Amino acid sequence: MKKIALYPGTFDPITNGHFDIIERALKLFDEVIIAVAESHEKKPMFSLQDRIEMVEKSTKKLNNISVxxxxxxxxxxxxxxxxTILIRGLRALSDFEYELQLGYLNNSLDDSIETVYLMPKLKHAFISSxxxxSLLKFKAxxxxxxxxxxxxIIGSKERCM
Structure with missing residues (x-):
């Protein structure tokens, strides 16, 4: 039976840390679906369509990925x-409590869903969207x-502004 994992997130924008988690997940599962959340409550910097494009273009060389x-x-x-598997990334201890609660919540809604927590390589552990x-706002x-x-993609959008 094919093991399909879903990696949900806002990906506003996708970072090298996210990409590292995706590569790690591909070693464990037959297929990884990257699910980009609309996430109105977070007021994303980039539109849903822009974020989907960013994820698609950054993962186009990987096999067994869909967005x-x-x-x-x-x-x-x-x-x-x-x-049947949700992928969640953990960078630091501060992520753990929130992610653990979210995992329990998802499991309470559907107990056939398991959450797997993956850590990025140390060199990416400090990166967050x-x-x-914040850096993009200051053109850093x-x-x-x-x-x-x-x-x-971000550079082309800045030129259009």
Whole structure:
């Protein structure tokens, strides 16, 4: 039976840390679906379509990846795609409590869904989308934090502004 994992997140924007988690997940599962959340409550910097494009372009060289946008419960999306595993990233101890509660919540909604927590390599552990967004607001250097394809997309959008 094929093991399908769903990696949900806002990916505003996708970072090298996210990419590292995706590569690690591909070693464990037959297919990884990257689910980009609309996430109105977080007021993303980039539109859902822009974030989907960033994820698609940065993962295009990887096999067994698909990218979807969503605006419903993660467990419902997982069931729709036949995923029984949710991937969540842990960078620091501060992430753990929130992610643990979220994992328990998802399992309470559908006990056939398991959450697997993956840590990025240490060199990516400090990277967060919010820190990248802060740097982007000040037009600071971000090339070392995000995939080059994402940097190109952001650069082209800045030129259009």
């Amino acid at each position: 979807v946008g969503f605006d419903n419960l993660t467990v419902e999306l997982a069931k729709t795609h036949g995923a 919010s820190s990248v967004r 250097k971000t090339e070392h934090l995000i995939p080059s394809e994402v940097q190109k």
